[in-house]
Amino acid sequence: MRPVAGLPVSVLVGFALMPFGIPLLWFVSPLVTGQEAALSLAVPVSLAIAASALCLGVVYTIDWTAATRIKGVLILVGLSYFSAAGLFFLKKDLMDRVQKFFSVTPQWYPVTAKDRSYRIQMPFPAPEGEKERLLRGMVRMTDVRTAQYQPDGPKGPTFRYCCGVGQTVPNAGDLADGWLAPIREQMWFARVDEQLKREFGKLVEGQSIRHRSEPDLSGRQWVFKPDNGPSVRIVQIFVVSGRVYYLSAEGPELAPNDDPAERFFNSFELLARK
Known part of the structure; x- marks a missing residue:
């Protein structure tokens, strides 16, 4: 595949794999913040796999323009890290209320x-x-x-x-x-x-x-x-x-x-x- 907007496809694929840094940050964050996550490590792993799959889908969508694919990958990567941060700092009492509701x-x-x-x-x-x-x-x-x-x-x-x-x-x-x-x-x-x-x-x-x-x-x-x-x-x-x-x-x-x-x-x- 030809380069996308001057970038090699391998670089864009690298961007698409960036969500796999979420589990690592999830593991390290308690040492930095002093706060334990309310959810298990399975949550960031699942989020990383889902986000990377979506990013790779955007990368190989050939009928989209180069600029759209780059923006799409970067937006998905940003959203995945933002969602991971929100889930990490989610309070336990809120989780208990959600669990109680369902x-x-x-x-x-x-x-x-x-x-x-x-x-x-x-x-x-x-x-x-x-x-x-x-x-x-x-x-x-x-x-x-x-x-x-x-x-x-x-x-x-x-x-x-x-x-x-x-x-x-x-x-x-x-x-x-x-x-x-x-x-x-x-x-x-x-x-x-x-x-x-x-x-x-x-x-x-x-x-x-x-x-x-x-x-x-x-x-x-x-x-x-x-x-x-x-x-x-x-x-x-x-x-x-x-x-x-x-x-x-x-x-x-x-x-x-x-x-x-x-x-x-x-x-x-x-x-x-x-």
């Missing part, structure tokens, strides 16, 4: 207790769970529902949800109304706190809460993180007129304000208070 989310369904005391949103049909496992010896559960979903398929992380309602067991702490009710409730929650710690392991956070959708509904929240894995369990318990409501969400690196947990807890709605 992630698979379950279909949520309203679940109503058998005694119609509460309603809540849970992913997929919620089968009845094991009543004896929740607050064993302290609450006689009358209705327990469980659900789970795996956004990345069977080999991915699993999120589990549980909700239940029941009455306190006699001699396990009377939550009857009266002027001693607040004291008895504090003593009962102290026993619940000890039992949950024995069952779920390391306590990350424990505090009194008020439900967002039910401002006058107060309760307790615990966040547990076992030492043997990334799974986090969040438990919320509310007591209304002697009736106990138990809510829990469990998943890898879960937080109370994460969508997988926040949507579940905030959807809890009391239908009967007596």
Whole structure:
């Protein structure tokens, strides 16, 4: 092929291969800037291959003028380096939001207790769970529902949800109304706190809460993180007129304000208070 605008074709091909310097700069940049990239090295490699292929396509487009081909190659090279710089300095929280937006989310369904005391949103049909496992010896559960979903398929992380309602067991702490009710409730929650710690392991956070959708509904929240894995369990318990409501969400690196947990807890709605 004859020279393009006075330049040998080999020179223009060299320009077209310049994007392959992007992975090298990506590798060296953390040493210079002190900042690690939010994306893996596969991103600049893919970008370099795509940009060079486009540049070579422009070089060998013979029906374009020489000046157009030169400008096209230089523009593509500049855009590839500019895009690489933008991706390198991309913040992790933005990547998390993008990943969250495109992630698979379950279909949520309203679940109503058998005694119609509460309603809540849970992913997929919620089968009845094991009543004896929740607050064993302290609450006689009358209705327990469980659900789970795996956004990345069977080999991915699993999120589990549980909700239940029941009455306190006699001699396990009377939550009857009266002027001693607040004291008895504090003593009962102290026993619940000890039992949950024995069952779920390391306590990350424990505090009194008020439900967002039910401002006058107060309760307790615990966040547990076992030492043997990334799974986090969040438990919320509310007591209304002697009736106990138990809510829990469990998943890898879960937080109370994460969508997988926040949507579940905030959807809890009391239908009967007596």
